[in-house]
Amino acid sequence: MNTIKLFVLGLIAIFSFYSCSDDEDDNWQEIPNTEITPVSKNNNVIYEVNIRNYSAEGNFKGLEKDLPRLKELGVDILWLMPIHPVGEKNKIGTKGSPYSIKDYKAINPDYGTDTDLKSLIATAHASGIKIWFDWVANHTAWDHVWVGNHLNFYASKNGVRPYSPENWSDVIQLDYKNADMRAEMIDAMKYWVESFDIDGYRCDAATYIPLSFWHEARTEIDKVKEITWLCEGDNASYMQVFDYDYAWSFNTALNDFGKTNNISNLVSECNKLFSNNAYTNKGRMIYLTNHDLNAYDGTEFTRYGKNVLPLTVLSFTIYDMPLIYNGQEIGMDKVMGLFDVVPVVWTPANNTYNDLFKKLTQLKRTQPALEDGTNRGVLKVYPTNNEDIFVYSRKRGTNEVITMLNLTDHSIKFKFSNTTPLGTFRDYLKGGNQDFSLQTEIELPANGYSIYVK
CATH class of the missing domain: 3.20.20.80 (Glycosidases)
Known part of the structure; x- marks a missing residue:
C-alpha cells in the first residue's frame, strides 16, 4: 500500500510539473525543487x-x-x-x-x-x-x-x-x-x-x-x-x-x-x-x-x-x-x-x-x-541549416528532451534540415507549446540556449 501511495504521489508531482494551459503560459512556473525527488x-x-x-x-x-x-x-x-x-x-x-x-x-x-x-x-x-x-x-x-x-x-x-x-x-x-x-x-x-x-x-x-x-x-x-x-x-x-x-x-x-x-x-x-x-x-x-x-x-x-x-x-x-x-x-x-x-x-x-x-x-x-x-536515454543529433547551431535530443520511451545551443557571439536564425522532432513540446525555460517542422524558423541569441520537453 505504501508503494502504491508513493507511486501516485510521484505521478501527481510530475503532472503538476508539466500541466499548464496555453493561456497560462505567461505565468508558467515549475514546482519548487524541495517538492521533487529524482x-x-x-x-x-x-x-x-x-x-x-x-x-x-x-x-x-x-x-x-x-x-x-x-x-x-x-x-x-x-x-x-x-x-x-x-x-x-x-x-x-x-x-x-x-x-x-x-x-x-x-x-x-x-x-x-x-x-x-x-x-x-x-x-x-x-x-x-x-x-x-x-x-x-x-x-x-x-x-x-x-x-x-x-x-x-x-x-x-x-x-x-x-x-x-x-x-x-x-x-x-x-x-x-x-x-x-x-x-x-x-x-x-x-x-x-x-x-x-x-x-x-x-x-x-x-x-x-x-x-x-x-x-x-x-x-x-x-x-x-x-x-x-x-x-x-x-x-x-x-x-x-x-x-x-x-x-x-x-x-x-x-x-x-x-x-x-x-x-x-x-x-x-x-x-x-x-x-x-x-x-x-x-x-x-x-x-x-x-x-x-x-x-x-x-x-x-x-x-x-x-x-x-x-x-x-x-x-x-x-x-x-x-x-x-x-x-x-x-x-x-x-x-x-x-x-x-x-x-x-x-x-x-x-x-x-x-x-x-x-x-x-x-x-x-x-x-x-x-x-x-x-x-x-539515447542521443540524436538534429541537422540544421546552420553549422554554428548544435541541436540534440535525449529520448527514452515517450519522454524526450531537446537541447538547442548557439555557441557563437551573434544571434542566429535557423531551421531543421531533413528531419524534425515529432510531437508537441513544451518550452522548458519560457513556457508555451511548440510543434516543429522543416519550415519552422527558430532564433537563438548570442551564446543562447533553449530546452524543449515532451
Missing part, C-alpha cells in the same frame, strides 16, 4: 564542497547552515573534499593540500568535531541529501601516523623509501603490494561507513591503485552498507568495481572547444561519449569545472569565455551525472587554490546563473530521458 537513482546531481572555502566559518557547521539552500538548488549528493588532518611536513601554502592526509581516522580540527560531522550528515540525510567522502588511498602526508610505525607500508623507488609520486612533494607513495597496509586502508574506509553512515566514496587517483584492491575494499564495505563508488579516472576496466567515473576525455574535449570553438569536433566528441559500450550499465560524471581545474587551469570563464551558460546546459543534458563545484551555481569567477583559505564569494549572486542551475537540476531529476547507466 525519478530514479540514476537521476542525481552531485555537488563538490571544499569545506575550508565553502562558508565564512570554513567548517561543518557553516555547511550545515546552508543545507536548505542546497536542497532548494536541487542537490542530491554532497561530495566532501577530504575532511582529515593535513600533514605539516613539506606542507604547501598556509594550510596545505586537503589531499595530504595525516590520519585516515581523524577529522581536521579546523572543520569541527565528530559531533559536528555527525550532525551535518544527519541533517543532510533528513533533507534527502547523501554524503560522499573524498578518499585519498594512493598516498599520505609525510607525517602520517603510519610513517613512524609502519614504514614498510610505503613504496620504495631507486632505493629510496618513502618517495613522492608524480612530483607531488607534499605526499608519499603507498605500497599496494603490502597486504597489511591494504587491510589497514580498508579498515579506515569501513570506519566512516560504520560510525558516520556515509553514502559513498569519491576515490582520488583511483586508477593509480591496483584494481584488485578496490575489489577487496568494496567487498568488505558492502558487508557494512552498500554505498556508491566514484572513480577519479577514465579506465573502463575499473567499472568492474565502481558505479561512476570521470568522463575525463570528454572534459578535455570541452576545454579544447573553449580554445578552438570547433563545433563540429564538439558534436563528434558527444557522439563518441555515447558510443563507448563499456559504460552501458555504469554511470559517468560530467563537469565543466572542479577543484583541480579551478586551481590549476582557471575558472570556467577563463576556459569557455562567453559559452559558459550554453555549455552548462550541455553538461546537464548531454550525458549522465552533472557536477556542480562550490560557487559555480552563482557564476563566481574566482580561482580557489588548494593550499590556502580562499572563501567563496556568495554575494552578490548572479541570478541568471542561479536560476538556470535550479531549472537544470530540476530537469535532470525529473526526466527519464536523462537517466544514467542502464536506462540512459
Whole structure:
C-alpha cells in the first residue's frame, strides 16, 4: 500500500510539473525543487564542497547552515573534499593540500568535531541529501601516523623509501603490494561507513591503485552498507568495481572547444561519449569545472569565455551525472587554490546563473530521458541549416528532451534540415507549446540556449 501511495504521489508531482494551459503560459512556473525527488537513482546531481572555502566559518557547521539552500538548488549528493588532518611536513601554502592526509581516522580540527560531522550528515540525510567522502588511498602526508610505525607500508623507488609520486612533494607513495597496509586502508574506509553512515566514496587517483584492491575494499564495505563508488579516472576496466567515473576525455574535449570553438569536433566528441559500450550499465560524471581545474587551469570563464551558460546546459543534458563545484551555481569567477583559505564569494549572486542551475537540476531529476547507466536515454543529433547551431535530443520511451545551443557571439536564425522532432513540446525555460517542422524558423541569441520537453 505504501508503494502504491508513493507511486501516485510521484505521478501527481510530475503532472503538476508539466500541466499548464496555453493561456497560462505567461505565468508558467515549475514546482519548487524541495517538492521533487529524482525519478530514479540514476537521476542525481552531485555537488563538490571544499569545506575550508565553502562558508565564512570554513567548517561543518557553516555547511550545515546552508543545507536548505542546497536542497532548494536541487542537490542530491554532497561530495566532501577530504575532511582529515593535513600533514605539516613539506606542507604547501598556509594550510596545505586537503589531499595530504595525516590520519585516515581523524577529522581536521579546523572543520569541527565528530559531533559536528555527525550532525551535518544527519541533517543532510533528513533533507534527502547523501554524503560522499573524498578518499585519498594512493598516498599520505609525510607525517602520517603510519610513517613512524609502519614504514614498510610505503613504496620504495631507486632505493629510496618513502618517495613522492608524480612530483607531488607534499605526499608519499603507498605500497599496494603490502597486504597489511591494504587491510589497514580498508579498515579506515569501513570506519566512516560504520560510525558516520556515509553514502559513498569519491576515490582520488583511483586508477593509480591496483584494481584488485578496490575489489577487496568494496567487498568488505558492502558487508557494512552498500554505498556508491566514484572513480577519479577514465579506465573502463575499473567499472568492474565502481558505479561512476570521470568522463575525463570528454572534459578535455570541452576545454579544447573553449580554445578552438570547433563545433563540429564538439558534436563528434558527444557522439563518441555515447558510443563507448563499456559504460552501458555504469554511470559517468560530467563537469565543466572542479577543484583541480579551478586551481590549476582557471575558472570556467577563463576556459569557455562567453559559452559558459550554453555549455552548462550541455553538461546537464548531454550525458549522465552533472557536477556542480562550490560557487559555480552563482557564476563566481574566482580561482580557489588548494593550499590556502580562499572563501567563496556568495554575494552578490548572479541570478541568471542561479536560476538556470535550479531549472537544470530540476530537469535532470525529473526526466527519464536523462537517466544514467542502464536506462540512459539515447542521443540524436538534429541537422540544421546552420553549422554554428548544435541541436540534440535525449529520448527514452515517450519522454524526450531537446537541447538547442548557439555557441557563437551573434544571434542566429535557423531551421531543421531533413528531419524534425515529432510531437508537441513544451518550452522548458519560457513556457508555451511548440510543434516543429522543416519550415519552422527558430532564433537563438548570442551564446543562447533553449530546452524543449515532451
